Amino acid sequence: MSVLTVAPTEIYESGDSALRVVAISQASEDNWLTVHRLADWLENCGAEGLHGAVPTYDSVLVEFDPILVSARQVRAFVKLGLLELDHAGEGVQTPREFDVPVVYGGDFGPDLELVAQYQGISTGEVIRLHTEKTYTVRCLGAPAGSPMMDGPAFPKPVPRLKDPRLSVPAGAVAVAGRQAVIAPASAPGGWCVIGQTPLSVLNIRKEPLVPYKPGDILRFRQIATEDFNGFVGMDLEPLELERPR
Protein backbone atom coordinates (compact mmCIF):
# COMPACT_ATOMS: atom_id res chain seq x y z
CA MET A 1 0.00 0.00 0.00
CA SER A 2 1.27 3.46 -0.85
CA VAL A 3 2.04 6.12 1.70
CA LEU A 4 -1.16 7.42 3.22
CA THR A 5 -1.96 11.02 2.60
CA VAL A 6 -4.86 12.96 3.95
CA ALA A 7 -6.78 14.58 1.13
CA PRO A 8 -7.73 18.26 1.39
CA THR A 9 -11.30 18.69 2.63
CA GLU A 10 -14.20 21.11 2.68
CA ILE A 11 -16.75 21.25 5.48
CA TYR A 12 -20.41 22.05 4.80
CA GLU A 13 -23.13 22.73 7.33
CA SER A 14 -25.92 20.15 6.95
CA GLY A 15 -28.69 21.42 9.18
CA ASP A 16 -28.39 22.19 12.89
CA SER A 17 -27.09 18.74 13.90
CA ALA A 18 -24.77 17.54 11.15
CA LEU A 19 -21.75 18.53 9.08
CA ARG A 20 -20.71 17.12 5.73
CA VAL A 21 -16.98 16.77 5.24
CA VAL A 22 -15.98 16.31 1.60
CA ALA A 23 -12.50 15.21 0.49
CA ILE A 24 -11.60 17.06 -2.70
CA SER A 25 -8.33 15.66 -4.01
CA GLN A 26 -8.13 14.41 -7.62
CA ALA A 27 -7.42 10.88 -6.38
CA SER A 28 -10.67 9.14 -5.47
CA GLU A 29 -8.79 6.45 -3.51
CA ASP A 30 -7.22 9.12 -1.28
CA ASN A 31 -10.61 10.75 -0.77
CA TRP A 32 -12.19 7.45 0.20
CA LEU A 33 -9.37 6.58 2.63
CA THR A 34 -9.46 10.04 4.17
CA VAL A 35 -13.19 10.07 4.95
CA HIS A 36 -13.14 6.52 6.34
CA ARG A 37 -10.09 7.14 8.53
CA LEU A 38 -11.68 10.36 9.73
CA ALA A 39 -14.92 8.51 10.55
CA ASP A 40 -12.97 5.93 12.57
CA TRP A 41 -11.06 8.66 14.36
CA LEU A 42 -14.27 10.52 15.25
CA GLU A 43 -15.85 7.27 16.43
CA ASN A 44 -12.98 6.67 18.83
CA CYS A 45 -12.20 10.22 19.99
CA GLY A 46 -14.83 10.06 22.73
CA ALA A 47 -16.05 13.61 22.22
CA GLU A 48 -19.28 14.31 24.08
CA GLY A 49 -22.31 14.92 21.91
CA LEU A 50 -20.95 13.25 18.78
CA HIS A 51 -23.47 10.65 17.60
CA GLY A 52 -21.29 9.18 14.89
CA ALA A 53 -20.06 9.52 11.37
CA VAL A 54 -21.41 8.10 8.10
CA PRO A 55 -18.58 7.81 5.56
CA THR A 56 -19.31 6.94 1.93
CA TYR A 57 -17.05 7.59 -1.12
CA ASP A 58 -15.70 11.12 -0.87
CA SER A 59 -17.66 12.42 2.08
CA VAL A 60 -18.55 11.78 5.68
CA LEU A 61 -21.66 13.01 7.46
CA VAL A 62 -20.87 13.85 11.08
CA GLU A 63 -23.96 13.84 13.30
CA PHE A 64 -24.09 15.50 16.71
CA ASP A 65 -26.45 16.60 19.47
CA PRO A 66 -26.53 20.41 19.23
CA ILE A 67 -27.65 20.65 22.86
CA LEU A 68 -24.39 19.07 24.04
CA VAL A 69 -21.90 20.35 21.49
CA SER A 70 -21.85 23.25 19.05
CA ALA A 71 -21.30 22.97 15.31
CA ARG A 72 -18.13 25.04 15.81
CA GLN A 73 -16.75 22.56 18.30
CA VAL A 74 -17.53 19.66 15.97
CA ARG A 75 -15.76 21.49 13.14
CA ALA A 76 -12.73 21.88 15.40
CA PHE A 77 -12.80 18.16 16.20
CA VAL A 78 -12.90 17.31 12.52
CA LYS A 79 -9.89 19.53 11.82
CA LEU A 80 -8.00 18.07 14.76
CA GLY A 81 -8.77 14.56 13.50
CA LEU A 82 -7.50 15.38 10.03
CA LEU A 83 -4.30 16.83 11.47
CA GLU A 84 -3.69 13.79 13.64
CA LEU A 85 -4.32 11.42 10.76
CA ASP A 86 -1.89 13.36 8.61
CA HIS A 87 0.80 12.96 11.27
CA ALA A 88 -0.02 9.37 12.14
CA GLY A 89 0.23 8.14 8.55
CA GLU A 90 -1.18 4.74 9.45
CA GLY A 91 -4.41 3.38 10.78
CA VAL A 92 -5.62 1.17 7.97
CA GLN A 93 -6.46 -2.31 9.18
CA THR A 94 -5.67 -5.44 7.19
CA PRO A 95 -8.82 -6.19 5.21
CA ARG A 96 -10.73 -9.40 5.89
CA GLU A 97 -11.97 -11.48 2.98
CA PHE A 98 -15.42 -12.90 2.32
CA ASP A 99 -16.49 -15.58 -0.09
CA VAL A 100 -20.08 -15.13 -1.30
CA PRO A 101 -21.81 -18.09 -3.02
CA VAL A 102 -24.40 -16.90 -5.55
CA VAL A 103 -27.06 -18.53 -7.70
CA TYR A 104 -27.27 -16.41 -10.84
CA GLY A 105 -30.32 -15.89 -13.06
CA GLY A 106 -33.74 -17.51 -12.99
CA ASP A 107 -35.93 -16.65 -10.02
CA PHE A 108 -32.79 -15.80 -8.05
CA GLY A 109 -31.60 -13.22 -10.57
CA PRO A 110 -34.62 -11.96 -12.52
CA ASP A 111 -32.69 -9.14 -14.23
CA LEU A 112 -29.70 -11.18 -15.44
CA GLU A 113 -31.08 -11.40 -19.01
CA LEU A 114 -31.91 -7.71 -19.03
CA VAL A 115 -28.39 -6.74 -17.97
CA ALA A 116 -26.86 -9.08 -20.58
CA GLN A 117 -29.06 -7.66 -23.35
CA TYR A 118 -28.31 -4.08 -22.41
CA GLN A 119 -24.57 -4.76 -22.28
CA GLY A 120 -24.70 -6.71 -25.55
CA ILE A 121 -22.99 -9.73 -23.98
CA SER A 122 -24.13 -13.21 -22.95
CA THR A 123 -25.48 -13.98 -19.47
CA GLY A 124 -22.45 -16.23 -19.02
CA GLU A 125 -20.21 -13.25 -19.72
CA VAL A 126 -22.11 -11.13 -17.16
CA ILE A 127 -21.54 -13.87 -14.58
CA ARG A 128 -17.89 -14.20 -15.57
CA LEU A 129 -17.27 -10.46 -15.19
CA HIS A 130 -19.17 -10.38 -11.91
CA THR A 131 -17.28 -13.32 -10.35
CA GLU A 132 -13.89 -12.35 -11.75
CA LYS A 133 -13.56 -9.11 -9.81
CA THR A 134 -12.27 -8.65 -6.27
CA TYR A 135 -14.54 -6.14 -4.56
CA THR A 136 -13.61 -3.67 -1.84
CA VAL A 137 -16.48 -2.65 0.44
CA ARG A 138 -16.54 1.11 -0.08
CA CYS A 139 -19.15 1.97 2.52
CA LEU A 140 -22.22 0.71 4.33
CA GLY A 141 -25.34 2.08 2.69
CA ALA A 142 -29.09 1.96 2.89
CA PRO A 143 -30.86 -0.29 3.46
CA ALA A 144 -29.54 -2.02 6.56
CA GLY A 145 -25.80 -1.68 6.04
CA SER A 146 -25.60 -2.83 2.40
CA PRO A 147 -21.99 -3.30 1.25
CA MET A 148 -21.56 -0.67 -1.47
CA MET A 149 -18.87 -1.74 -3.93
CA ASP A 150 -17.41 -0.58 -7.24
CA GLY A 151 -19.11 -2.69 -9.91
CA PRO A 152 -17.73 -5.27 -12.34
CA ALA A 153 -16.00 -4.26 -15.59
CA PHE A 154 -19.17 -4.18 -17.71
CA PRO A 155 -18.93 -2.28 -21.02
CA LYS A 156 -21.54 0.29 -19.89
CA PRO A 157 -23.07 1.57 -16.65
CA VAL A 158 -26.20 -0.42 -15.71
CA PRO A 159 -29.40 1.66 -15.76
CA ARG A 160 -31.78 1.41 -12.79
CA LEU A 161 -35.11 -0.33 -13.29
CA LYS A 162 -37.88 1.94 -14.61
CA ASP A 163 -40.29 0.41 -12.12
CA PRO A 164 -38.45 -0.27 -8.87
CA ARG A 165 -39.51 -3.50 -7.15
CA LEU A 166 -41.63 -3.11 -4.04
CA SER A 167 -39.64 -5.86 -2.40
CA VAL A 168 -36.21 -7.29 -3.16
CA PRO A 169 -35.36 -10.35 -1.02
CA ALA A 170 -32.52 -10.45 1.49
CA GLY A 171 -29.39 -11.81 -0.17
CA ALA A 172 -30.18 -10.28 -3.56
CA VAL A 173 -26.99 -9.59 -5.53
CA ALA A 174 -27.52 -6.48 -7.62
CA VAL A 175 -25.79 -3.98 -9.89
CA ALA A 176 -26.58 -0.40 -10.95
CA GLY A 177 -24.53 2.33 -12.57
CA ARG A 178 -20.91 1.38 -11.86
CA GLN A 179 -21.78 -0.14 -8.50
CA ALA A 180 -22.47 -3.56 -7.02
CA VAL A 181 -24.24 -4.54 -3.81
CA ILE A 182 -25.78 -7.35 -1.74
CA ALA A 183 -29.12 -6.64 -0.01
CA PRO A 184 -28.78 -7.59 3.68
CA ALA A 185 -32.53 -7.26 4.26
CA SER A 186 -35.68 -7.34 2.19
CA ALA A 187 -36.53 -3.83 0.96
CA PRO A 188 -37.85 -1.97 -2.10
CA GLY A 189 -35.18 -1.50 -4.76
CA GLY A 190 -34.49 -0.22 -8.26
CA TRP A 191 -31.20 -2.01 -8.91
CA CYS A 192 -30.89 -4.91 -11.36
CA VAL A 193 -30.92 -8.19 -9.42
CA ILE A 194 -28.68 -10.73 -11.18
CA GLY A 195 -28.43 -13.36 -8.44
CA GLN A 196 -28.96 -14.23 -4.82
CA THR A 197 -26.77 -15.57 -2.04
CA PRO A 198 -28.29 -18.13 0.34
CA LEU A 199 -26.13 -16.84 3.22
CA SER A 200 -27.61 -14.54 5.87
CA VAL A 201 -25.85 -11.21 5.58
CA LEU A 202 -27.67 -9.41 8.39
CA ASN A 203 -27.96 -10.81 11.89
CA ILE A 204 -29.66 -8.49 14.35
CA ARG A 205 -28.62 -10.70 17.27
CA LYS A 206 -24.97 -9.89 16.57
CA GLU A 207 -23.03 -6.68 16.85
CA PRO A 208 -22.07 -5.40 14.37
CA LEU A 209 -25.18 -6.45 12.47
CA VAL A 210 -23.33 -7.08 9.23
CA PRO A 211 -19.97 -8.91 9.27
CA TYR A 212 -17.99 -6.69 6.86
CA LYS A 213 -16.56 -3.21 7.26
CA PRO A 214 -15.52 -0.64 4.70
CA GLY A 215 -12.17 -1.76 3.32
CA ASP A 216 -12.95 -5.49 3.56
CA ILE A 217 -12.81 -7.65 0.45
CA LEU A 218 -15.62 -9.69 -1.15
CA ARG A 219 -15.57 -12.25 -3.95
CA PHE A 220 -18.62 -13.78 -5.61
CA ARG A 221 -18.64 -17.47 -6.56
CA GLN A 222 -21.26 -19.12 -8.74
CA ILE A 223 -23.08 -22.12 -7.24
CA ALA A 224 -25.74 -24.35 -8.78
CA THR A 225 -29.41 -23.74 -8.04
CA GLU A 226 -29.69 -27.10 -6.27
CA ASP A 227 -26.90 -26.13 -3.87
CA PHE A 228 -28.78 -23.03 -2.65
CA ASN A 229 -30.65 -24.75 0.18
CA GLY A 230 -27.48 -26.27 1.58
CA PHE A 231 -26.28 -22.77 2.58
CA VAL A 232 -29.57 -21.45 3.93
CA GLY A 233 -29.36 -20.53 7.61
CA MET A 234 -25.59 -19.96 7.51
CA ASP A 235 -24.16 -16.51 8.22
CA LEU A 236 -21.76 -14.70 5.91
CA GLU A 237 -18.44 -14.82 7.79
CA PRO A 238 -14.88 -13.75 7.02
CA LEU A 239 -12.51 -16.41 5.73
CA GLU A 240 -10.35 -17.63 8.59
CA LEU A 241 -7.07 -18.08 6.77
CA GLU A 242 -5.02 -14.93 6.68
CA ARG A 243 -3.27 -14.71 3.38
CA PRO A 244 0.31 -13.52 3.50
CA ARG A 245 0.49 -10.05 2.06
Place this chain on the structure above:
Amino acid sequence: MSGRILIQQPGNSVVTDLGRTRGPRFGLPVNGALDQYSARAANILAGNQDNDPLVEITALDFRMTANTDVLIAVTGAPLTLTVGGRPCSQWEPVSVRAGESVSIRGIHRGLRAYLAIHGSIEAETLLGSAAPDTVVGFGRQLRDGTTLVTRRSVGPVRQPYFDLPLFRLGLERPSMGSDLLVDVTDGPDVAEFGESGELLFTSEYTVSGRSNHIGLRLGGELPERTSSGEVLSRGVPVGAVEVPSREELLVLHRGRGVTAGYPVLAVVTSTGLDVLAQARPGDKVRFRKTTAAEATAAHRRSRAQLETLRESVHTVFGLLGIGCRPQWQDLPVAACS
Protein backbone atom coordinates in the same frame (compact mmCIF):
# COMPACT_ATOMS: atom_id res chain seq x y z
CA MET B 1 -43.22 -4.23 41.87
CA SER B 2 -43.77 -4.78 38.19
CA GLY B 3 -47.12 -4.99 36.48
CA ARG B 4 -48.67 -5.92 33.20
CA ILE B 5 -50.43 -3.70 30.73
CA LEU B 6 -52.83 -5.31 28.32
CA ILE B 7 -53.32 -3.65 24.96
CA GLN B 8 -57.00 -3.95 24.00
CA GLN B 9 -57.09 -1.65 21.00
CA PRO B 10 -53.64 -1.07 19.48
CA GLY B 11 -54.64 1.32 16.69
CA ASN B 12 -51.30 2.10 15.10
CA SER B 13 -48.85 2.04 17.98
CA VAL B 14 -45.28 0.99 18.69
CA VAL B 15 -42.84 0.90 21.60
CA THR B 16 -40.08 3.38 20.87
CA ASP B 17 -37.60 5.80 22.45
CA LEU B 18 -35.56 8.79 21.30
CA GLY B 19 -33.79 6.78 18.62
CA ARG B 20 -30.82 4.71 17.59
CA THR B 21 -28.13 7.37 17.45
CA ARG B 22 -25.45 4.72 16.83
CA GLY B 23 -27.43 3.31 13.89
CA PRO B 24 -26.32 5.52 10.98
CA ARG B 25 -22.70 4.37 11.33
CA PHE B 26 -23.95 0.84 10.62
CA GLY B 27 -26.31 1.85 7.84
CA LEU B 28 -29.42 1.95 10.04
CA PRO B 29 -31.59 5.05 10.32
CA VAL B 30 -31.87 6.74 13.72
CA ASN B 31 -35.67 6.22 13.88
CA GLY B 32 -37.31 6.74 17.29
CA ALA B 33 -40.09 9.12 18.33
CA LEU B 34 -40.83 11.47 15.45
CA ASP B 35 -41.98 14.29 17.75
CA GLN B 36 -39.01 14.33 20.10
CA TYR B 37 -40.30 17.20 22.25
CA SER B 38 -43.59 15.45 23.00
CA ALA B 39 -41.85 12.13 23.67
CA ARG B 40 -39.36 13.70 26.07
CA ALA B 41 -42.14 15.62 27.78
CA ALA B 42 -44.20 12.44 28.27
CA ASN B 43 -41.30 10.65 29.92
CA ILE B 44 -40.42 13.63 32.11
CA LEU B 45 -44.07 13.99 33.21
CA ALA B 46 -44.08 10.30 34.10
CA GLY B 47 -40.89 10.73 36.14
CA ASN B 48 -38.79 8.68 33.72
CA GLN B 49 -35.47 9.19 31.97
CA ASP B 50 -35.94 11.04 28.66
CA ASN B 51 -34.82 8.06 26.62
CA ASP B 52 -36.93 5.40 28.35
CA PRO B 53 -39.15 3.24 26.13
CA LEU B 54 -42.66 4.64 25.67
CA VAL B 55 -45.61 4.16 23.32
CA GLU B 56 -45.99 6.19 20.12
CA ILE B 57 -49.58 6.22 18.88
CA THR B 58 -50.16 7.38 15.30
CA ALA B 59 -53.57 8.70 14.20
CA LEU B 60 -55.79 5.84 15.41
CA ASP B 61 -57.64 5.27 18.69
CA PHE B 62 -55.91 3.26 21.42
CA ARG B 63 -57.03 1.49 24.59
CA MET B 64 -55.24 -0.45 27.35
CA THR B 65 -55.70 -1.70 30.91
CA ALA B 66 -53.08 -2.28 33.62
CA ASN B 67 -53.33 -4.99 36.28
CA THR B 68 -51.63 -2.72 38.78
CA ASP B 69 -51.85 0.95 39.76
CA VAL B 70 -49.77 3.04 37.38
CA LEU B 71 -48.94 6.65 36.69
CA ILE B 72 -49.01 7.73 33.06
CA ALA B 73 -48.58 10.87 30.96
CA VAL B 74 -49.93 11.47 27.47
CA THR B 75 -48.54 14.18 25.19
CA GLY B 76 -48.42 15.00 21.49
CA ALA B 77 -51.38 15.84 19.27
CA PRO B 78 -54.67 16.95 20.91
CA LEU B 79 -56.96 14.02 21.75
CA THR B 80 -59.54 12.78 24.24
CA LEU B 81 -57.98 10.93 27.17
CA THR B 82 -60.20 9.02 29.57
CA VAL B 83 -59.24 6.79 32.49
CA GLY B 84 -61.99 4.54 33.82
CA GLY B 85 -64.38 6.74 31.84
CA ARG B 86 -63.22 9.99 33.51
CA PRO B 87 -61.85 12.67 31.19
CA CYS B 88 -58.23 13.41 32.10
CA SER B 89 -55.70 16.05 31.14
CA GLN B 90 -53.06 15.56 28.51
CA TRP B 91 -49.57 16.93 29.30
CA GLU B 92 -49.98 16.16 33.02
CA PRO B 93 -49.25 13.05 35.09
CA VAL B 94 -52.40 10.91 35.44
CA SER B 95 -52.99 8.29 38.13
CA VAL B 96 -54.58 5.04 36.92
CA ARG B 97 -56.00 2.35 39.23
CA ALA B 98 -55.54 -1.33 38.50
CA GLY B 99 -58.24 -2.53 36.13
CA GLU B 100 -59.20 0.92 34.83
CA SER B 101 -59.28 1.32 31.10
CA VAL B 102 -57.03 4.02 29.57
CA SER B 103 -58.54 5.25 26.35
CA ILE B 104 -57.04 7.61 23.77
CA ARG B 105 -59.52 8.75 21.11
CA GLY B 106 -59.90 11.30 18.39
CA ILE B 107 -56.32 12.39 17.71
CA HIS B 108 -56.74 15.66 15.80
CA ARG B 109 -54.83 18.78 14.66
CA GLY B 110 -51.78 16.55 14.71
CA LEU B 111 -50.90 12.94 14.05
CA ARG B 112 -48.90 11.42 16.88
CA ALA B 113 -49.41 10.98 20.62
CA TYR B 114 -46.97 9.68 23.24
CA LEU B 115 -47.88 7.59 26.27
CA ALA B 116 -45.25 7.17 28.97
CA ILE B 117 -45.69 4.98 32.05
CA HIS B 118 -43.89 5.71 35.31
CA GLY B 119 -41.08 3.19 35.64
CA SER B 120 -41.21 2.73 31.89
CA ILE B 121 -41.80 -0.55 30.05
CA GLU B 122 -39.52 -3.43 29.28
CA ALA B 123 -38.29 -3.53 25.71
CA GLU B 124 -35.59 -5.30 23.73
CA THR B 125 -32.88 -3.08 22.32
CA LEU B 126 -30.81 -3.08 19.14
CA LEU B 127 -27.63 -0.96 19.19
CA GLY B 128 -28.88 0.53 22.44
CA SER B 129 -32.35 1.54 21.30
CA ALA B 130 -35.86 0.08 21.46
CA ALA B 131 -36.97 2.07 18.39
CA PRO B 132 -38.50 -0.14 15.70
CA ASP B 133 -36.62 -0.54 12.42
CA THR B 134 -38.98 -1.95 9.82
CA VAL B 135 -36.18 -2.66 7.33
CA VAL B 136 -34.18 -5.00 9.54
CA GLY B 137 -37.34 -6.31 11.19
CA PHE B 138 -36.70 -5.07 14.70
CA GLY B 139 -39.13 -3.64 17.21
CA ARG B 140 -42.52 -3.94 18.70
CA GLN B 141 -45.69 -3.02 16.84
CA LEU B 142 -48.47 -3.36 19.41
CA ARG B 143 -51.29 -5.81 18.65
CA ASP B 144 -54.62 -6.63 20.22
CA GLY B 145 -53.67 -8.68 23.27
CA THR B 146 -50.03 -7.56 23.48
CA THR B 147 -48.83 -7.41 27.08
CA LEU B 148 -46.33 -4.78 28.16
CA VAL B 149 -44.41 -5.20 31.38
CA THR B 150 -44.02 -2.05 33.43
CA ARG B 151 -41.14 -1.89 35.83
CA ARG B 152 -42.90 -0.10 38.67
CA SER B 153 -46.30 0.34 40.26
CA VAL B 154 -47.49 3.63 41.75
CA GLY B 155 -50.18 3.75 44.38
CA PRO B 156 -53.22 5.90 43.55
CA VAL B 157 -52.54 9.60 43.58
CA ARG B 158 -55.84 11.40 43.56
CA GLN B 159 -57.20 14.73 44.62
CA PRO B 160 -59.80 13.99 47.30
CA TYR B 161 -62.19 16.73 46.17
CA PHE B 162 -64.34 16.05 43.11
CA ASP B 163 -61.47 14.22 41.43
CA LEU B 164 -60.09 17.50 40.16
CA PRO B 165 -56.85 17.10 38.25
CA LEU B 166 -54.05 16.96 40.78
CA PHE B 167 -51.27 18.27 38.66
CA ARG B 168 -51.05 21.65 36.95
CA LEU B 169 -47.48 21.64 35.79
CA GLY B 170 -48.23 24.11 33.03
CA LEU B 171 -45.82 23.00 30.33
CA GLU B 172 -46.02 24.96 27.11
CA ARG B 173 -47.70 22.75 24.53
CA PRO B 174 -46.51 22.93 20.97
CA SER B 175 -48.99 24.69 18.72
CA MET B 176 -50.62 22.41 16.21
CA GLY B 177 -53.00 22.84 13.32
CA SER B 178 -53.34 22.42 9.60
CA ASP B 179 -51.07 25.36 8.64
CA LEU B 180 -47.54 24.51 9.56
CA LEU B 181 -44.50 26.76 9.57
CA VAL B 182 -41.29 24.78 9.31
CA ASP B 183 -37.81 26.25 9.82
CA VAL B 184 -35.01 25.11 7.52
CA THR B 185 -31.37 26.03 6.99
CA ASP B 186 -29.68 26.11 3.60
CA GLY B 187 -28.63 22.62 2.55
CA PRO B 188 -25.06 21.76 1.55
CA ASP B 189 -26.12 21.57 -2.12
CA VAL B 190 -28.32 24.69 -2.25
CA ALA B 191 -26.12 26.15 -5.01
CA GLU B 192 -27.16 23.34 -7.35
CA PHE B 193 -30.70 24.73 -7.45
CA GLY B 194 -29.79 28.27 -8.48
CA GLU B 195 -32.52 30.88 -8.12
CA SER B 196 -35.25 28.23 -8.17
CA GLY B 197 -34.20 27.35 -4.62
CA GLU B 198 -36.07 30.46 -3.45
CA LEU B 199 -39.36 28.79 -4.47
CA LEU B 200 -39.11 26.77 -1.28
CA PHE B 201 -39.79 29.96 0.70
CA THR B 202 -42.42 31.56 -1.51
CA SER B 203 -44.62 28.51 -2.17
CA GLU B 204 -47.11 26.65 -0.07
CA TYR B 205 -46.88 22.85 -0.01
CA THR B 206 -49.49 20.20 0.70
CA VAL B 207 -48.68 17.06 2.70
CA SER B 208 -49.31 13.93 0.64
CA GLY B 209 -50.97 10.81 2.05
CA ARG B 210 -47.87 8.87 1.00
CA SER B 211 -45.90 10.34 3.88
CA ASN B 212 -44.53 8.27 6.75
CA HIS B 213 -41.69 8.03 9.27
CA ILE B 214 -39.17 7.70 6.44
CA GLY B 215 -40.16 10.94 4.78
CA LEU B 216 -42.91 13.40 3.97
CA ARG B 217 -43.93 14.01 0.39
CA LEU B 218 -45.12 17.50 -0.33
CA GLY B 219 -46.92 18.77 -3.41
CA GLY B 220 -46.39 22.33 -4.68
CA GLU B 221 -44.06 24.41 -6.82
CA LEU B 222 -40.77 22.58 -7.04
CA PRO B 223 -37.29 24.06 -7.15
CA GLU B 224 -35.27 22.52 -9.96
CA ARG B 225 -31.73 21.34 -9.99
CA THR B 226 -29.69 23.33 -12.48
CA SER B 227 -26.72 20.96 -12.49
CA SER B 228 -26.90 17.45 -13.86
CA GLY B 229 -24.82 14.33 -13.61
CA GLU B 230 -24.76 11.54 -11.10
CA VAL B 231 -24.08 12.41 -7.48
CA LEU B 232 -22.03 9.97 -5.42
CA SER B 233 -23.98 8.42 -2.56
CA ARG B 234 -23.55 10.50 0.57
CA GLY B 235 -24.77 10.41 4.13
CA VAL B 236 -27.95 12.47 4.29
CA PRO B 237 -29.06 14.24 7.46
CA VAL B 238 -32.50 13.75 8.98
CA GLY B 239 -34.55 16.70 7.73
CA ALA B 240 -32.94 16.79 4.27
CA VAL B 241 -35.19 18.47 1.68
CA GLU B 242 -34.71 16.85 -1.74
CA VAL B 243 -36.40 17.03 -5.14
CA PRO B 244 -36.13 13.45 -6.40
CA SER B 245 -38.98 13.69 -8.93
CA ARG B 246 -40.94 16.26 -10.89
CA GLU B 247 -44.03 15.62 -8.77
CA GLU B 248 -43.12 16.09 -5.16
CA LEU B 249 -40.72 17.52 -2.65
CA LEU B 250 -39.29 14.92 -0.27
CA VAL B 251 -38.45 15.80 3.32
CA LEU B 252 -36.59 12.98 5.03
CA HIS B 253 -37.53 12.17 8.63
CA ARG B 254 -36.02 9.86 11.25
CA GLY B 255 -36.62 6.63 9.31
CA ARG B 256 -34.59 7.86 6.32
CA GLY B 257 -32.07 5.63 4.57
CA VAL B 258 -28.71 6.96 5.76
CA THR B 259 -27.17 7.36 2.31
CA ALA B 260 -28.61 8.73 -0.94
CA GLY B 261 -27.55 10.32 -4.16
CA TYR B 262 -29.79 13.38 -4.38
CA PRO B 263 -28.60 16.93 -3.74
CA VAL B 264 -29.79 18.40 -0.43
CA LEU B 265 -31.56 21.73 -0.99
CA ALA B 266 -32.32 22.53 2.64
CA VAL B 267 -32.38 20.85 6.03
CA VAL B 268 -35.29 21.08 8.47
CA THR B 269 -34.22 22.19 11.94
CA SER B 270 -34.55 19.98 15.03
CA THR B 271 -37.64 21.86 16.21
CA GLY B 272 -39.02 21.92 12.65
CA LEU B 273 -38.85 18.11 12.55
CA ASP B 274 -41.17 17.98 15.57
CA VAL B 275 -43.64 20.18 13.68
CA LEU B 276 -43.49 17.88 10.64
CA ALA B 277 -43.95 14.83 12.88
CA GLN B 278 -47.46 16.11 13.54
CA ALA B 279 -48.34 16.95 9.90
CA ARG B 280 -51.47 15.23 8.62
CA PRO B 281 -52.16 14.45 4.97
CA GLY B 282 -53.71 17.57 3.41
CA ASP B 283 -52.04 19.98 5.86
CA LYS B 284 -50.32 23.06 4.38
CA VAL B 285 -46.62 23.62 4.95
CA ARG B 286 -44.62 26.81 4.57
CA PHE B 287 -40.86 26.86 4.96
CA ARG B 288 -38.97 29.68 6.68
CA LYS B 289 -35.26 30.20 6.28
CA THR B 290 -33.16 30.36 9.41
CA THR B 291 -29.54 29.80 10.38
CA ALA B 292 -28.08 26.86 12.26
CA ALA B 293 -27.17 29.21 15.12
CA GLU B 294 -30.75 30.50 15.44
CA ALA B 295 -32.11 26.97 15.08
CA THR B 296 -29.89 25.75 17.89
CA ALA B 297 -30.89 28.71 20.08
CA ALA B 298 -34.58 27.82 19.53
CA HIS B 299 -33.86 24.15 20.21
CA ARG B 300 -32.07 25.05 23.46
CA ARG B 301 -34.95 27.28 24.58
CA SER B 302 -37.44 24.47 24.11
CA ARG B 303 -35.16 22.05 25.93
CA ALA B 304 -34.79 24.54 28.79
CA GLN B 305 -38.57 24.41 29.28
CA LEU B 306 -38.32 20.66 29.61
CA GLU B 307 -35.56 21.07 32.20
CA THR B 308 -37.81 23.38 34.23
CA LEU B 309 -40.56 20.79 33.94
CA ARG B 310 -38.20 18.07 35.12
CA GLU B 311 -37.45 20.07 38.27
CA SER B 312 -41.16 20.66 38.99
CA VAL B 313 -41.93 16.99 38.49
CA HIS B 314 -39.04 16.00 40.71
CA THR B 315 -40.28 18.29 43.49
CA VAL B 316 -43.95 17.26 43.22
CA PHE B 317 -43.20 13.53 42.92
CA GLY B 318 -40.84 13.79 45.88
CA LEU B 319 -43.52 15.39 48.04
CA LEU B 320 -46.14 12.84 47.02
CA GLY B 321 -43.80 9.91 47.47
CA ILE B 322 -43.94 8.78 43.84
CA GLY B 323 -40.92 6.59 43.39
CA CYS B 324 -39.78 7.41 46.97
CA ARG B 325 -41.03 8.01 50.52
CA PRO B 326 -43.50 10.93 50.76
CA GLN B 327 -41.72 14.07 51.93
CA TRP B 328 -44.66 16.41 52.43
CA GLN B 329 -44.69 15.63 56.17
CA ASP B 330 -41.18 17.05 56.39
CA LEU B 331 -42.26 20.44 55.08
CA PRO B 332 -42.31 23.32 57.54
CA VAL B 333 -45.88 24.49 58.16
CA ALA B 334 -45.26 27.82 56.45
CA ALA B 335 -44.49 26.13 53.15
CA CYS B 336 -47.92 24.51 53.14
CA SER B 337 -49.93 27.63 53.83
